[in-house]
Amino acid sequence: MIAAFLLVLSAIVFQGDLGLFISVSSFLIVIGGVLSVTVVNYSLGELKNAWVSLFENLKNSEIDLRTDIELMNMFARKVRREGMLAVEEDIQNIEDSFLRNGFMFVLDGMQKDTLNSILNDQLENTERTMEKSVRILASMADYSPAFGMIGTVIGLILMLQNIQDPESLGIGLAIALLTTLYGTIFANMIFLPLSGKLDNLSEKHITKRQMYKAAIISIVDEENPRIMENKMLNFLPPSERAEYMAYFDKNSFDKNREEKIYEKWKNYQNKSWQNLVADLATG
Amino acid sequence: MIAAFLLVLSAIVFQGDLGLFISVSSFLIVIGGVLSVTVVNYSLGELKNAWVSLFENLKNSEIDLRTDIELMNMFARKVRREGMLAVEEDIQNIEDSFLRNGFMFVLDGMQKDTLNSILNDQLENTERTMEKSVRILASMADYSPAFGMIGTVIGLILMLQNIQDPESLGIGLAIALLTTLYGTIFANMIFLPLSGKLDNLSEKHITKRQMYKAAIISIVDEENPRIMENKMLNFLPPSERAEYMAYFDKNSFDKNREEKIYEKWKNYQNKSWQNLVADLATG
Amino acid sequence: MIAAFLLVLSAIVFQGDLGLFISVSSFLIVIGGVLSVTVVNYSLGELKNAWVSLFENLKNSEIDLRTDIELMNMFARKVRREGMLAVEEDIQNIEDSFLRNGFMFVLDGMQKDTLNSILNDQLENTERTMEKSVRILASMADYSPAFGMIGTVIGLILMLQNIQDPESLGIGLAIALLTTLYGTIFANMIFLPLSGKLDNLSEKHITKRQMYKAAIISIVDEENPRIMENKMLNFLPPSERAEYMAYFDKNSFDKNREEKIYEKWKNYQNKSWQNLVADLATG
């Protein structure tokens, strides 16, 4: 997106004066109009939510599910040997709120059925909220060109007052066209791609939490960590799964490795799996 | 929406004369055209219905289901102890017509199956009516730009008569563009966001009535108020539910609290639950 | 729709000369083009069908199902007492072809299963035909602006021949714009709202015939007229049903009333139920 801006900017600078393209009133008509209309259509809270959700997802966009599988695997083995209470303090350091809450429920000794329905409920709710956020960004992209056009028509009407002066006519038209430019740019370079981005990211996000849910339920069921690992592997795309399985084919699992991971797991949470493996190899 | 209007207005005032942008005939072409065409497409009654439904929903837009749970809970306990007749007079003061009618049917001793099918029937009907209202507002947004364009083309044709006089040409064009401006503004700043708003509000409205239905059926079944409360909690979003449950974890329910609520319940009906709790704490 | 026309007309008359806006060739391009293209897409018969169906539905747009319930109720009681043959002559006077045919089949002694499948078949066919008619009107609305544009481009090309004469240029452009005006008006003020209207009316129409079917089957089954009445009541919207039931709560049914209805039923067929009740009260 930054590249796109630079490109359009350089095209402008290359051919003329940047100052020509800056107009506070045009900016206010488009952005102010879009914001206020979106607040009417949804609500201020939901609008804020959409943008917060976008930035949070952008920050954590590098989701590598294999790292999560390794960490969950390590925790499951620990719980199996030493019991749930052994990880009570660690749970506080889990970054993902869904996983942290899930483990808390397990610590509280919640029944499997209740836990299952609560986690499902939270998953559905997250999904609905994210879909709404995507829809809000998309409707901002829909409103943008309309406000661009409103501003241009207002500018045209103002310009047509001074029609006898051909020079000022040109400048009036230029200013009138600015809101159309802003409306089109906001729609196509900001709101639309970001809405698409959030849609893609939210899909990955939901997949991750579905994997977490499968893992939590497996731990409550006191299943063998190996079975849990296999269930989690189903959520990987085939190529990543193949890579993961090939790695463990060569490097059979050992207790030593598990301990190394436990020492540093807080730093691994948002690392890619490649980094984790490399780090373990050197460390 | 008011903000949006102010913004566009200020943009106009900032740059020129407001009088330029007021034209009764342009206004009549757009609004008159949209209204009459909508009346043909639907009917006068349905059009009126759509707007009445919009304003009613806007008035009651601050739906807090937790308040309703508290009130229903209080009523259910009262009915359980003292029987249905003890609340006969209170029922008249319930604002929501669906809930009031439902209680009336219970008072009349209606069978559970009949009651269930009648309430379902009313719910479906409300849903269908609201969807139609949303559709009417959306189709008004669709027709607006078309009438804006019709007015502009009429204006252009009139203007082209006087083409030899360049000055009047400018003013003629300005007037012709006004209907386009009006059509775009009505569509994007009024009809479209209000249609979206009604869609969102009607969803909440339907959820509330589904919760009421679950409560009424539970009372007819003479279930324990606790079970009824749990059923109603399913309709809350997880975060609100967690807050509600956390509150009752700390403040265990007591008879005293119930009576306090009963005294003031008429004022609580449209209050947020936070206010209700605060009011009980101070009162 | 008439109001919409008047409005646009008055806007024109208010500002200029009506003669400016009349052009036979523009009218022919738009209407002729739309009609011929629709005939290609569907067929002449289906196009005629769509408009016939529209006008028939507009004529009978005041459907009040409660009147039908009263009349069917009266017939069912008569048939129960005196047998099907007693109403043989009356059947000829039923206006709705679906109901008349249905009764004929009953008179012919058709089996319930055969009757049921024939009536279902006819219902489905009516539904399919009506959907097609709605689609035809909607596609006429889609084609209109295209032919408006074709005419305008033709007009522009013709106008550009005389570009050295600026005065005739204005008039040429005005004429060229007329087809755009016609195309937009036909689409948004005629075809689109009428298509929407037919859609709404056909829904009511189908509901009415579904109710008739339920009644006919009930009569063949020799069910008690009360049961038939209840089945028919399910097709009413809740508010109308409540009104109907409240009325019979106060005015219990009597033989006298039935006879009064029988005397005048031919005139009641398309009356609203309010009128029927008022007429019985005075008569």
Add this chain to the structure above:
Amino acid sequence: MIAAFLLVLSAIVFQGDLGLFISVSSFLIVIGGVLSVTVVNYSLGELKNAWVSLFENLKNSEIDLRTDIELMNMFARKVRREGMLAVEEDIQNIEDSFLRNGFMFVLDGMQKDTLNSILNDQLENTERTMEKSVRILASMADYSPAFGMIGTVIGLILMLQNIQDPESLGIGLAIALLTTLYGTIFANMIFLPLSGKLDNLSEKHITKRQMYKAAIISIVDEENPRIMENKMLNFLPPSERAEYMAYFDKNSFDKNREEKIYEKWKNYQNKSWQNLVADLATG
């Protein structure tokens, strides 16, 4: 469609010179562009297929299923009396390839289950091919205006070179607008209505073959021709079915009539049923 062309033509001739509207390069840009892009999107074979399928369906657009029922009925009776081999030579003269192949399979002594799955397979394949043909014509209608616009923009750019000469400007603009005119005309007067037409015709075509399939399976099952006739009648629209049944109510079937049909059946294949009946009455 021919009428539509005549109309637009006469509008042009009425107002100016036809030569103005003919431009080989505009024609090539629009048609050439649309064709080559469609070939990329689909393939040359599929494009040819779409048009062949359109013309074949237009040629046989007067499908009267009642004629087919009479002919199949006659064949079924013949087969029942004299065996399948008696019609071996007649089968070669059946025009519809689906029916002809079906009878061939029966002659070859194919099992019912195999036959059923093969016929279903062919039906599905026909349906898929026809849907693709409809889609190809529709996508040609989508591409047309785009190439019209491309041509116009090219023309505008060329024209703007000679901006100092106002007279040639007009003619340049006229030529530039021609491709827009062509693009709009091709889309709205050719591709779109033909796509809709093919969609409607293919529906009838599929219905006919489904009826054939039911008949073939019935013959293999050695069912009574009367049962086969009833199964085929289900594929008729109610009005046609009523007419057919009313006819045979009055004219009971006789051996003589069957022979008359057998003599001339080759000529009857694409006739309307009314003609067939009239012909039998006179002959």
Add this chain to the structure above:
Amino acid sequence: MIAAFLLVLSAIVFQGDLGLFISVSSFLIVIGGVLSVTVVNYSLGELKNAWVSLFENLKNSEIDLRTDIELMNMFARKVRREGMLAVEEDIQNIEDSFLRNGFMFVLDGMQKDTLNSILNDQLENTERTMEKSVRILASMADYSPAFGMIGTVIGLILMLQNIQDPESLGIGLAIALLTTLYGTIFANMIFLPLSGKLDNLSEKHITKRQMYKAAIISIVDEENPRIMENKMLNFLPPSERAEYMAYFDKNSFDKNREEKIYEKWKNYQNKSWQNLVADLATG
């Protein structure tokens, strides 16, 4: 597509100077804008993936499933007689990665159920990836005209600075229109048809792999090669299947032919079946 380009090119050359239509900055605004916005919406990897997938599919667009049936048939017979290990080396030469991997799994002695679920998994993943690639190309077609418009508005604003000089005005406008031209051409002549093409090709591709899966499972089940052949035949369109079956009706299968195929199978992999048959006949 090349033809389409030539056509538009020749139209330009025919009427003017090609140099007029080349502008690096216009090209950069449209292509750069579309690329950067697509990278934001999806990701660089997915964008690259879409184009790689497109070119791979174009390279192998001549899929003839009958060739695959012959080759699989030959392998199945070989495996049946000499065991899986006899083809171990041949497997390395299979070009299609899905089929090669599938055979590897069989060699590794994988269980039927595991194999089935792994192959299904890979199929679904391929389908999802391809759908995403189609969507990316389609969204590039959606963004193109928007960037064309952005460039044109920027050009117009720059041009309006020099409004007093009418000659430079024309050239400025011409340059401004270039981005619109580029945007429309990229959308309608490149991105849209290629997106449609990839959609069509991916469908064939998935069908082929579904056929491979059926064959692999059949081999693991140690079914008779004849049964496997029949299962594979279900994936052919009826006309191709008929041709294939007619061929083997006349040329009964013999061991000699199988060996001939085995000798040359590596060259046959992407040949059409007609070529394979012709080659066997001559060789």
